[in-house]
Amino acid sequence: MNTRIARMVLLVAGLPAGFALAFYGLSSLEDVVGIGLTVSQKTSILVAFTALGGVVGFLIAPRLVLGALSLINWTEGRLRKTPLMDIMAGALGLIIGLVIANLFSSALGEIPYVGGFLPMLSTLLFGYLGMMVAVNKREELSNLFSWVPLIRSRHGGQDNLSPKILDTSVIIDGRIADICETGFIEGTLIIPNFVLEELQHIADSSDNLKRNRGRRGLDILNRIQRDLGIKVEIYDASSIGNGTDVDTKLVLLAKALRGKIVTNDFNLNKVAELQGITVLNVNELANAVKPVVLPGEEMEVYLIKDGKESGQGIGYLDDGTMIVVDGGKRHIGETIDVSVTSVLQTAAGRMIFAKPKNTGRMSS
Numbered sequence: 295m296n297t298r299i300a301r302m303v304l305l306v307a308g309l310p311a312g313f314a315l316a317f318y319g320l321s322s323l324e325d326v327v328g329i330g331l332t333v334s335q336k337t338s339i340l341v342a343f344t345a346l347g348g349v350v351g352f353l354i355a356p357r358l359v360l361g362a363l364s365l366i367n368w369t370e371g372r373l374r375k376t377p378l379m380d381i382m383a384g385a386l387g388l389i390i391g392l393v394i395a396n397l398f399s400s401a402l403g404e405i406p407y408v409g410g411f412l413p414m415l416s417t418l419l420f421g422y423l424g425m426m427v428a429v430n431k432r433e434e435l436s437n438l439f440s441w442v443p444l445i446r447s448r449h450g451g452q453d454n455l456s457p458k459i460l461d462t463s464v465i466i467d468g469r470i471a472d473i474c475e476t477g478f479i480e481g482t483l484i485i486p487n488f489v490l491e492e493l494q495h496i497a498d499s500s501d502n503l504k505r506n507r508g509r510r511g512l513d514i515l516n517r518i519q520r521d522l523g524i525k526v527e528i529y530d531a532s533s534i535g536n537g538t539d540v541d542t543k544l545v546l547l548a549k550a551l552r553g554k555i556v557t558n559d560f561n562l563n564k565v566a567e568l569q570g571i572t573v574l575n576v577n578e579l580a581n582a583v584k585p586v587v588l589p590g591e592e593m594e595v596y597l598i599k600d601g602k603e604s605g606q607g608i609g610y611l612d613d614g615t616m617i618v619v620d621g622g623k624r625h626i627g628e629t630i631d632v633s634v635t636s637v638l639q640t641a642a643g644r645m646i647f648a649k650p651k652n653t654g655r656m657s658s
Contacts, residue, residue, distance in 0.1 A: 300355040300356070300358060300359045301351075301352050301355040301356075303355075304351030304352060304354065304355045304358070305348045305351050305352045305355075306348075306351075307351055308347035308348040308349070308350055308351025308352070309344050309345075309347055309348040309351075310344075310347070311347045311351070312343040312344045312345065312346050312347020312348065312350075313340060313343065313344040313347065315343055315347065316339050316340045316342070316343030316344065317340065319343075372533075374530070377550050377551055377552075379432055379552070380429050380432060380550070383428040383429050383431075383432040384425045384428055384429045385425075386428055387424040387425040387426070387427055387428025387429065388421050388424055388425040388428075389424075390424045390428070391420040391421040391422070391423055391424020391425060392417065392420065392421050392424070394420045394424070395413075395416045395417040395419070395420035395421060396417075398413075398416050398420075399413035399416060399417070402416055455480050455481030455482075456481060456552060456553050456554050456572075457481060457482045457483075457484045457527075457551050457553035457554070458479060458481055458482070458483050458484065458553065458554050458555075458556050458574065459484045459486065459544060459547060459548055459551070459553050459554065459555050459556065460483055460484065460485055460489065460556050460557075461489060461540070461541075461544055461555060461556070461557045461559060461562060462489050462492050462493055462496075462511070462540065463557055463558050463559045463562075464556050464557050464558050464559075464576055465485075465489070465493060465511040465514055465515060466493075466496075466507050466508070466510060466511040466514075467558050467576060468510060468511075468514050469576050469580070470514065470518070470556065470576060471514050471517050471518050471522065473576070473579070474518055474522050474524050475522055479524070479556075479574075482525045482526075482527055483518065483524060483525065483526045483527070483556075484527055484529050484547075484551065484553060485515065485526060485527065485528050485529065486529050486531045486543065486544065486547055487528060487529065487530050487531055487532065488531060488532075488540060488543055489540065489544075490528060492540060493508055493511045493512060493515075494508070494512075495508070496508030496511070497509045497511070497512055529547070529551075531543060531547050534546050534547050534550065541559070541561070541562045541565060544557075544562065544566070545565060545566050545569050545571055548566065548571045549569070549571065554571070554572040554573065554574055555571055555572070555573050555574070556573075556574045556576070557573060557574075557575060557576070558575060558576040558577045560577075563575050580613075581639070581644055584613050584615060584644060585613075587634055587637055587646055588634065588637070589634050589635055589636055589637065590633065590634060591633070591634045592631060592632070592633050592634070592651065593611075593631075593632060593634070593648075594629055594630070594631055594632075595609035595610075595611070595617050595619065595629065595630065595632055595648070596609050596628070596629045597609045597619060597622050597625050597626045597627065597628060597629075597630065598610070598626065598627075599626065600623055600626065601618050601619075601622075601623070603620075604623075605620065605621050605622075605623045605624075606618055606619065606620060606621075606622060606623060607619045607621075607622025607623050607624075607625055607626050608622075609622075611646075615644050615645070615646060616644075616645050616646070617632070617645075617646045617647075617648055618645060618646070618647050618648070619632055619648050619649065619650060620635075620647070620648070620649045621649060621650055622649075622650055625650065630650050630651070631650070631651040632648035632649060632650055632651060633648055633649055633650075633651055634646055634647070634648045635647050635648055635649055
């Protein structure tokens with residue numbers, strides 16, 4: 295239907311266009327070259343060019359329709375992937391560039407020989423430069439307008455929250471669902487399409503362990519979105535960081551969306567912090583909420599295996615904290631009372647060193 299309408303429109307538009315081309319062409323031939331034509335010859339040429347204009351318009355209509363639809367789809371796709379901040383900055387820069395070009399147009403138009411097209415060239419040049427400079431300097435522009443009141447969210451009137459971008463490791467880990475259930479994570483959870491693709495690839499792996507981990511990650515996403523009522527958005531980031539690894543894409547996406555990365559990957563944590571990206575590390579959160587243990591405190595621990603050093607026994611608290619008991623090897627398989635001697639905090643977690651008290655008791 296669209297092609298038929300376009301054919302009719304271009305047919306109607308092509309007829310006067312062909313007539314006008316022939317008319318002005320004949321006038322130029324008579325005035326410049328001095329060729330004289332009879333009335334019947336002029337009429338034949340006008341009719342022929344008028345018909346030719348209609349035919350050309352009728353034939354090129356489908357190609358114009360396809361080209362226009364492709365351009366519209368491409369534009370919509372680019373706008374959908376482009377952050378709102380980039381669009382606003384680009385529009386502002388374009389307006390400033392056009393204003394500057396307009397100030398120069400009158401002066402450029404007075405230049406002999408080239409003054410006819412210089413204003414148009416300056417408009418294109420300054421418009422493009424203004425748009426590109428504004429997009430590249432969007433952070434500085436946002437700081438200039440920091441006095442503008444922030445847009446309030448529709449729920450509760452609070453400031454809009456930064457989106458939280460999840461990486462593959464934290465989804466597979468599963469603790470993010472429990473954290474969301476407690477209400478400590480607010481705002482939209484962003485799942486980039488490349489993270490989802492990596493998760494699906496793991497779930498389809500021939501290795502049984504990887505396959506189970508991938509399916510667990512997909513189940514966690516379904517639980518967050520369906521049971522917890524948290525907004526989860528699958529973000530199409532195909533145009534971000536083409537050809538780069540997943541960690542680099544996450545950092546670039548966090549910069550573009552001005553969001554925070556949620557992960558438990560130590561290396562990604564360090565790389566993102568170097569790039570100025572805020573990182574919410576689940577492992578650091580888990581360590582932060584563990585109960586504080588001070589030297590001299592007493593506790594009970596069940597020893598399950600030998601330690602690295604001679605005579606040591608290893609046990610664990612309910613939260614997974616490792617306790618190394620000097621001289622506890624002979625009590626393996628028992629629950630004994632120990633006294634804390636020191637606490638070591640590492641990037642991997644917390645370790646407690648202790649020694650047995652004088653009395654011990656067998657576990658029942």
